[in-house]
Amino acid sequence: MSDLEFLLFLLPSVLALFLFFNVIRRKKNPIHLPPGNMGWPFIGETIGYLKPYSATTIGEFMEQHIARYGKIYKSHLFGEPTIVSADAGLNKFILQNEGKLFECSYPRSIGGILGKWSMLVLVGDMHRDMRIISLNFLSNARLKTHLLPEVEKQTLLVLSSWKENSTFCAQDEAKKFTFNLMARHIMSLDPGKPETEQLKKEYITFMKGVVSPPLNLPGTAYRRALKSRSTILKFIERKMDDRIRKVGDQGSEKLEDDDLLGWVLKHSNLSKEQILDLVLSLLFAGHETSSVSIALAIYFLQGCPTAVHQLQEEHVEIARAKKELGERELNWDDYKKMEFTQCVINETLRYGNVVRFLHRKAIKDVQYEGYDIPSGWKVLPVVAAVHLDPSHFDGPQHFHPWRWQNTSGSSPSSSFGTTMSNTFMPFGGGPRLCAGSELAKLEMAIFIHHLVLNFQWDLADTDEAFAFPFVDFPKGLPIRIRRHSLI
Numbered sequence: 001m002s003d004l005e006f007l008l009f010l011l012p013s014v015l016a017l018f019l020f021f022n023v024i025r026r027k028k029n030p031i032h033l034p035p036g037n038m039g040w041p042f043i044g045e046t047i048g049y050l051k052p053y054s055a056t057t058i059g060e061f062m063e064q065h066i067a068r069y070g071k072i073y074k075s076h077l078f079g080e081p082t083i084v085s086a087d088a089g090l091n092k093f094i095l096q097n098e099g100k101l102f103e104c105s106y107p108r109s110i111g112g113i114l115g116k117w118s119m120l121v122l123v124g125d126m127h128r129d130m131r132i133i134s135l136n137f138l139s140n141a142r143l144k145t146h147l148l149p150e151v152e153k154q155t156l157l158v159l160s161s162w163k164e165n166s167t168f169c170a171q172d173e174a175k176k177f178t179f180n181l182m183a184r185h186i187m188s189l190d191p192g193k194p195e196t197e198q199l200k201k202e203y204i205t206f207m208k209g210v211v212s213p214p215l216n217l218p219g220t221a222y223r224r225a226l227k228s229r230s231t232i233l234k235f236i237e238r239k240m241d242d243r244i245r246k247v248g249d250q251g252s253e254k255l256e257d258d259d260l261l262g263w264v265l266k267h268s269n270l271s272k273e274q275i276l277d278l279v280l281s282l283l284f285a286g287h288e289t290s291s292v293s294i295a296l297a298i299y300f301l302q303g304c305p306t307a308v309h310q311l312q313e314e315h316v317e318i319a320r321a322k323k324e325l326g327e328r329e330l331n332w333d334d335y336k337k338m339e340f341t342q343c344v345i346n347e348t349l350r351y352g353n354v355v356r357f358l359h360r361k362a363i364k365d366v367q368y369e370g371y372d373i374p375s376g377w378k379v380l381p382v383v384a385a386v387h388l389d390p391s392h393f394d395g396p397q398h399f400h401p402w403r404w405q406n407t408s409g410s411s412p413s414s415s416f417g418t419t420m421s422n423t424f425m426p427f428g429g430g431p432r433l434c435a436g437s438e439l440a441k442l443e444m445a446i447f448i449h450h451l452v453l454n455f456q457w458d459l460a461d462t463d464e465a466f467a468f469p470f471v472d473f474p475k476g477l478p479i480r481i482r483r484h485s486l487i
């Protein structure tokens with residue numbers, strides 16, 4: 001027999017053997033992926049997944065996929081095989097097992113633009129260290145003493161610029177408010193000053209790049225954003241050097257620590273590069289999300305006069321009591337009295353879904369309710385799908401703040417017997433739960449307080465919140481306002 005003949009003779013037996021063992025292995029350990037469609041090569045189903053839709057719905061893609069495959073399905077998104085979850089239990093399981101079975105995994109383009117030291121992309125010990133710094137800086141103690149007065153001051157600054165019977169974009173006003181607040185809080189920048197305005201302009205270009213396709217080609221939004229990123233970083237760096245120069249040889253002991261920049265310079269061992277990315281990612285995390293939430297509240301309330309009326313009652317009572325005591329600025333006790341307002345805030349976050357899904361990947365082979373999730377696969381917990389699921393929230397397609405009354409920790413629609421912590425996750429969960437959730441709620445509450453006490457508003461033009469999938473009002477939410485005085 002020649003070598004070739006020998007090989008040809010052997011081949012079938014080798015193949016048979018191979019198949020045989022494969023079948024055995026399969027039998028012993030069959031991999032059971034969730035149902036689904038992997039779509040086209042490489043792009044998979046990404047285009048369908050990212051198609052814009054009304055922010056108060058889950059969108060056609062999710063609807064059709066859930067109808068066909070159930071709440072857990074496989075797909076191919078952002079260039080990777082992916083498990084999509086609209087299942088409350090699996091979402092919680094994913095977030096709780098961060099670092100053990102799953103890990104934060106944002107597309108590379110996000111890291112390119114937010115920086116490799118950004119909190120959104122870091123994992124492990126480095127993430128923990130940065131998180132501790134952020135939590136310290138956003139602690140309840142600081143909220144009470146530093147942030148609440150600042151939030152009220154910035155609210156009044158924006159609202160006092162509103163002219164009687166005028167029309168403007170509410171979303172821009174909300175952005176102005178949250179940007180000024182973060183710029184003050186992070187770097188002690190004053191609103192209206194040329195340097196603050198310039199930073200704001202750069203930041204807008206930067207934001208457009210974060211949400212655009214990551215094509216680093218001349219003329220693209222992404223390229224412009226990368227340029228803005230470096231301008232912004234230079235700006236922050238200059239601020240940092242000023243601080244260090246000011247204290248001279250007296251050392252870090254003498255640094256002021258009442259803004260984030262000062263605080264990290266004084267109390268942490270982070271490198272310059274790390275501080276820059278931290279500052280930028282906090283600006284990003286804290287500005288965009290809370291301004292959209294405020295715009296959503298303005299939008300939903302405009303369609304729900306009963307809720308506005310009840311808010312007015314709540315806030316008039318607070319304001320009257322303060323007047324009698326001769327107090328002017330709001331304090332923590334006043335904030336704690338804003339109970340119905342908290343219902344409005346929760347309902348806004350449930351119905352509007354500012355952050356619709358999170359990016360994770362499996363770092364081990366995981367089994368969940370009979371399904372296999374292979375190590376290395378992307379996993380997308382879609383928190384919005386649970387918030388809009390009629391099996392968790394009664395009449396999810398209605399803005400109904402009253403569903404949050406008398407819940408005291410259980411599900412708002414108690415008849416379903418699930419607890420809220422399993423179904424309501426506007427701020428994510430587990431070890432990466434939003435570090436700014438309490439600040440975000442404080443901002444919304446204080447803004448709503450002065451808004452309902454001083455203004456009535458109507459839509460000046462039809463507009464609607466869309467999920468791109470980041471939530472945005474295409475026309476910027478144009479409203480017409482009338483002043484009134486309820487106290």
Ligand code: HEM
Nearest residue numbers: 131285286289290293354355358427428432434435436440
């Ligand atoms: C309504 C407004 C907000 C919403 C809906 C929101 C939502 C979220 C969500 C869902 C996450 C988790 C991301 C993930 O797990 O991959 C997150 C993380 C984070 N958020 Fe917020 N956020 C809001 C406001 C804020 C504010 C005002 C700040 C203040 C600076 C902030 C700071 C952060 C930080 C630092 C993280 C990273 C936490 C970590 O990785 O440990 N957020 N946010």
Ligand SMILES: *[C@@H]1O[C@H](CO)[C@@H](O)[C@H](O)[C@H]1NC(C)=O
Nearest residue numbers: 164165166167460480481482
């Ligand atoms: C408010 O403005 C609109 C249009 O700008 C105008 O038609 C209307 O007369 C104004 N109303 C009052 C009370 O000034």
Ligand SMILES: *[C@@H]1O[C@H](CO)[C@@H](O)[C@H](O)[C@H]1NC(C)=O
Nearest residue numbers: 129133264266267268269270
């Ligand atoms: C910074 O490093 C020094 C020495 O390397 C250490 O003593 C100190 O505890 C560190 N501080 C923080 C906040 O990690």
Ligand SMILES: *[C@@H]1O[C@H](CO)[C@@H](O)[C@H](O)[C@H]1NC(C)=O
Nearest residue numbers: 342343346404405407409424
């Ligand atoms: C709003 O939701 C949070 C969970 O994010 C919950 O702890 C809180 O009790 C809810 N507030 C009301 C008024 O139901």
Ligand SMILES: *[C@@H]1O[C@H](CO)[C@@H](O)[C@H](O)[C@H]1NC(C)=O
Nearest residue numbers: 401402403404405406407408
């Ligand atoms: C919630 O409780 C208050 C008093 O405890 C009651 O007046 C109110 O009607 C209750 N609301 C709902 C929606 O059950």
